[in-house]
Structure formats: C-alpha cells, structure tokens
Amino acid sequence: MIYLDHAATTPVRAEVRAEMEGPLGAIFGNPSSTHAAGREARSLVDLARDRLAEVLHCRVREVVFTGGGSEADNLALRGPLSRLRGEGGHLVVSRVEHEAVLETARDLTREGFELTELEVDSRGWVDPECLARVLRPETRLVSVMLANNEVGTLEPVRELVRVVREGSDALFHTDATQALGKVPLDVQELGVDLLTISAHKVGGPKGAGALFVRHGVPLDPVITGGGQERNRRSGTENVPGIVGLGLAALLAEREREAEAERQRQLAAQLTELILELVPDARPTGASGAGRLPNFCTLAIPGAEGELLLMRLDRAGVCASAGSACASGSQAPSHVLLAMGLEPELAAAHLRLTLGRTTTSVDVEEAAQIVGREVAQLRATTPA
Ligand SMILES: Cc1ncc(COP(=O)(O)O)c(C=O)c1O
Missing domain, CATH: 3.90.1150.10 (Aspartate Aminotransferase, domain 1)
Incomplete structure (x- = not known):
C-alpha cells in the first residue's frame, strides 16, 4: 500500500505509541486526584503542556487540551462569542475554512451573529485588503486558517492579524491543524489570539488536540462540568491522548x-x-x-x-x-x-x-x- x-x-509514530503506554497502563490515575496516582498522571499532562508551549512559543497556561481539532475550532469560535449571545455582533471567516470552523460560524448566525464569508482567489488565498473592507466596529472575531486542508494554500495570517488590529477590536483565530510540523507556528510572531492544532495529523493519536488561548482572551467553556483545564474544557483529561499530542507535536517541530x-x-x-x-x-x-x-x-x-x-x-x-x-x-x-x-x-x-x-x-x-x-x-x- x-x-x-x-x-x-497519519500513522501514530512508534515513539508516541511507546510514551502513551504509560498512561494506558500503570499510570492510570485521574489528574484531578491529589493522591500519588493522580499526581503521577498530572505530571504527564504538565509535561505535554510544557512541550506544546515550547512548540507554539506560548505560556503553559495558554494551552487548553481538547478532544481534537474540531473541538478546538468550536471552542475558539463559540467560547468568546457565547458570552455575547444577547448582544450579537459580527463574525468573519474565509470561504475555504474546514467545516469545523465554517459550520460552527454558520451555526452562530442562529444565535444572532452576523457572518461574512471572505472570498478567495483562484489559489484559495485570502486577500488582506478584502478583510480590511469587511471589518466593522462590531466585528468580534475573525477566523482564517493557516493552511488549507484541501489544496495546501498558506494564508497570510500575519498580515490578516495586522489588518484586524488596525481596523477593529476583534479576536483572531487561526486553524493551524495542517500547518503543525510544516511551517513555523510561533504565536508571538503570528500575533493570533487563538490557534488550533490536532495530534493525528502529526503522528499522534486521533481525538486529541489543543487550543492556544492568549492570556486575557475571555472564553466560556463549550463543555461544562468539573472545571478542568482552568474551567475552559471540562472532563477528565484524555491522558494518553494528551501525552501523544505533546510528544508528536514536539517531534514534528524538531524535524x-x-x-x-x-x-x-x-x-x-x-x-x-x-x-x-x-x-x-x-x-x-x-x-x-x-x-x-x-x-x-x-x-x-x-x-x-x-x-x-x-x-x-x-x-x-x-x-x-x-x-x-x-x-x-x-x-x-x-x-x-x-x-x-x-x-x-x-x-x-x-x-x-x-x-x-x-x-x-x-x-x-x-x-x-x-x-x-x-x-x-x-x-x-x-x-
Ligand atoms: C484544517 C483542519 N481543521 C480541523 C480539522 C479537524 O481536526 P480533527 O480531525 O482533529 O477533529 C482538520 C482535520 O480533518 C483539518 O484539516
């Protein structure tokens, strides 16, 4: 074949599988438990978070683990907007986003948000000038992917962020699911507020992803419950998945x-x-x-x-x-x-x-x- x-x-890398064996076996504790078994599991989650912070050039507390790229995209859009539900506002995404962004944005129009879908050129490229033209004082969030999943086109995210900063107070999210391990993902350089990654595109397991949430960005959880992930994503952590994500992302970045x-x-x-x-x-x-x-x-x-x-x-x-x-x-x-x-x-x-x-x-x-x-x-x- x-x-x-x-x-x-992608196939799960051997090194990643080997490291996931710990939390699939002996290290089975719940990271929220304060006893030794829980602390051991917590230390694995902490290590994975350190690794992602290194890859993304962010602080550890800015990393939120999710159940994959789609969930991270949902959290990126719904999280900041759900608290504005009554007020409404304007949302901008590109026409070529993955469904996890596009359908989520369209769904938000049913909650009173107005949506602009940005046109692209024949390469699938979003023109920063087009973005400048559609921004409004009430634009709350702009989401344009770093790399397209169907044709691989890289979007000018740094430029787009600059346009947003000049023309509005909107937050900027980028879906970097396809870009991880392929292009540099320095969130300081990019200037984005929110960034999505997913483990299974870089030799990690399916069902594990993360959202970078810049310090100070207001965000309500999509999944509520026990308040894990600093109250941004409830649910007992998928420790094997998180371990796999941390190592896969680190190796992908090094190589x-x-x-x-x-x-x-x-x-x-x-x-x-x-x-x-x-x-x-x-x-x-x-x-x-x-x-x-x-x-x-x-x-x-x-x-x-x-x-x-x-x-x-x-x-x-x-x-x-x-x-x-x-x-x-x-x-x-x-x-x-x-x-x-x-x-x-x-x-x-x-x-x-x-x-x-x-x-x-x-x-x-x-x-x-x-x-x-x-x-x-x-x-x-x-x-
Ligand atoms: C650009 C992009 N965003 C989001 C996703 C969804 O990620 P996941 O499969 O981890 O939910 C994918 C993968 O299919 C993707 O290519």
Missing part, C-alpha cells in the same frame, strides 16, 4: 525544517511525474512557498474523482479527492468551488499528501499508477 493521504491522518524540505522535493517530483503522464492535469492551489510542502493537488479533466479514487485504492494507492469528510459525499468541495474551479473540474480533483514515511520509491510508483488509472478511466468513460 502506498499511503498518500497524510492530510486526512520540521528537514522534513518540509524533503517532502517539498518529493511533492514537486510527484507533480512533475504525473504531469508527464497526464499533461492536461491542472495543478490547483498556490505554488512554491505559498503552499504546504507535502501537498500535490490536481484537477484531472475527464477523470471523475470518486471513480479515480476507487481505482487508485484497488491499485494500492490511498489518496483523496479533497478533505476526508468531503470525499465520500457527492457534493463538490466548497473549497474548490470558492476558488472558482468549474464544478466538473472540482469533481475531478485528486489530493495526494505526503508524510514522514513517504519515500521517493512511493512517489515514482504512485505517479505511474495515477497515470495508468487516469488513462484507463478515460478510456472507459464516454466523453
């Missing part, structure tokens, strides 16, 4: 520069090889430094996405059309449509995403298989 769907999820360069070269090679075999395939998203290093995305005329994915799957290549949630559904991706791709091309999209375990042999073989399967699919599909 050639696994080229690392944007959907970031070397891995990003290696994967960038492999992704470029993959794109080139496929274009040799399928010359009319059209690369989507931004190019070069404007995108994540591990993404190869193409619209392939006449190769319906779901059919191609099935063929690739049979031939041993795990790939995706857009995001894992979008593929499997027949609706064309909201991201590709927002980028202005014609619906037929949006339905003929292939996303190949590389990871730590991807080799040049994988890339060469996968390109051959893609070329062959596209040719066969085209031969069997009436024009």
Whole structure:
C-alpha cells in the first residue's frame, strides 16, 4: 500500500505509541486526584503542556487540551462569542475554512451573529485588503486558517492579524491543524489570539488536540462540568491522548525544517511525474512557498474523482479527492468551488499528501499508477 493521504491522518509514530503506554497502563490515575496516582498522571499532562508551549512559543497556561481539532475550532469560535449571545455582533471567516470552523460560524448566525464569508482567489488565498473592507466596529472575531486542508494554500495570517488590529477590536483565530510540523507556528510572531492544532495529523493519536488561548482572551467553556483545564474544557483529561499530542507535536517541530524540505522535493517530483503522464492535469492551489510542502493537488479533466479514487485504492494507492469528510459525499468541495474551479473540474480533483514515511520509491510508483488509472478511466468513460 502506498499511503498518500497524510492530510486526512497519519500513522501514530512508534515513539508516541511507546510514551502513551504509560498512561494506558500503570499510570492510570485521574489528574484531578491529589493522591500519588493522580499526581503521577498530572505530571504527564504538565509535561505535554510544557512541550506544546515550547512548540507554539506560548505560556503553559495558554494551552487548553481538547478532544481534537474540531473541538478546538468550536471552542475558539463559540467560547468568546457565547458570552455575547444577547448582544450579537459580527463574525468573519474565509470561504475555504474546514467545516469545523465554517459550520460552527454558520451555526452562530442562529444565535444572532452576523457572518461574512471572505472570498478567495483562484489559489484559495485570502486577500488582506478584502478583510480590511469587511471589518466593522462590531466585528468580534475573525477566523482564517493557516493552511488549507484541501489544496495546501498558506494564508497570510500575519498580515490578516495586522489588518484586524488596525481596523477593529476583534479576536483572531487561526486553524493551524495542517500547518503543525510544516511551517513555523510561533504565536508571538503570528500575533493570533487563538490557534488550533490536532495530534493525528502529526503522528499522534486521533481525538486529541489543543487550543492556544492568549492570556486575557475571555472564553466560556463549550463543555461544562468539573472545571478542568482552568474551567475552559471540562472532563477528565484524555491522558494518553494528551501525552501523544505533546510528544508528536514536539517531534514534528524538531524535524520540521528537514522534513518540509524533503517532502517539498518529493511533492514537486510527484507533480512533475504525473504531469508527464497526464499533461492536461491542472495543478490547483498556490505554488512554491505559498503552499504546504507535502501537498500535490490536481484537477484531472475527464477523470471523475470518486471513480479515480476507487481505482487508485484497488491499485494500492490511498489518496483523496479533497478533505476526508468531503470525499465520500457527492457534493463538490466548497473549497474548490470558492476558488472558482468549474464544478466538473472540482469533481475531478485528486489530493495526494505526503508524510514522514513517504519515500521517493512511493512517489515514482504512485505517479505511474495515477497515470495508468487516469488513462484507463478515460478510456472507459464516454466523453
Ligand atoms: C484544517 C483542519 N481543521 C480541523 C480539522 C479537524 O481536526 P480533527 O480531525 O482533529 O477533529 C482538520 C482535520 O480533518 C483539518 O484539516
């Protein structure tokens, strides 16, 4: 099997699995218990928090553990806004956000908030000037992702934050789920108030994530209960998941520069090889430094996405059309449509995403298989 769907999820790293064995076994205490077993578990949670603070360049108390990226996105949007429910206000997100942001923002309109969805250009890029034009005195929150999960485009978050600071008092959230381990995630440099990460995109377990919440940002919990995580996320901590997240994020950050360069070269090679075999395939998203290093995305005329994915799957290549949630559904991706791709091309999209375990042999073989399967699919599909 050639696994080229690392944007959907990644295999759990051996080092991470090994470290998770402690809290899955002998270190079983509840971190809120004050006895020895509880303190032992607490020390693991503390270590993971230290590690994330190091990766994100923030204070330890600014890290809130969640049950994954989607929950962190929900907390980032609902947390600051729920306390303003009666007053309403204005919210801005980009058209190309992951559903965890986009659907949450749309849901908030039912609670009286007004929503502006920012247009993007053909690369999926949000123009800071567009943001400047839609800001209002009552804008409460702006959420634009750091890196897009369907085409890998990097958004100009620093610039966008600057625009927000100049034009409003709004908070700025960025979903950095795909960016962790690929681009620097220094929250001081970025200037954001809230930032989402998820463990399973970087060799950690599924169901574990975190939200950076800048000191002083008012935030109500979405999950109420025992008041864990300084009253920002109740529930007994998922200690194995938190341990896995802390180590996976730290390792991903330590290896970031070397891995990003290696994967960038492999992704470029993959794109080139496929274009040799399928010359009319059209690369989507931004190019070069404007995108994540591990993404190869193409619209392939006449190769319906779901059919191609099935063929690739049979031939041993795990790939995706857009995001894992979008593929499997027949609706064309909201991201590709927002980028202005014609619906037929949006339905003929292939996303190949590389990871730590991807080799040049994988890339060469996968390109051959893609070329062959596209040719066969085209031969069997009436024009
Ligand atoms: C950009 C982005 N945001 C949020 C998520 C959701 O993260 P999780 O799967 O941890 O809920 C994903 C992953 O699917 C993603 O790619």
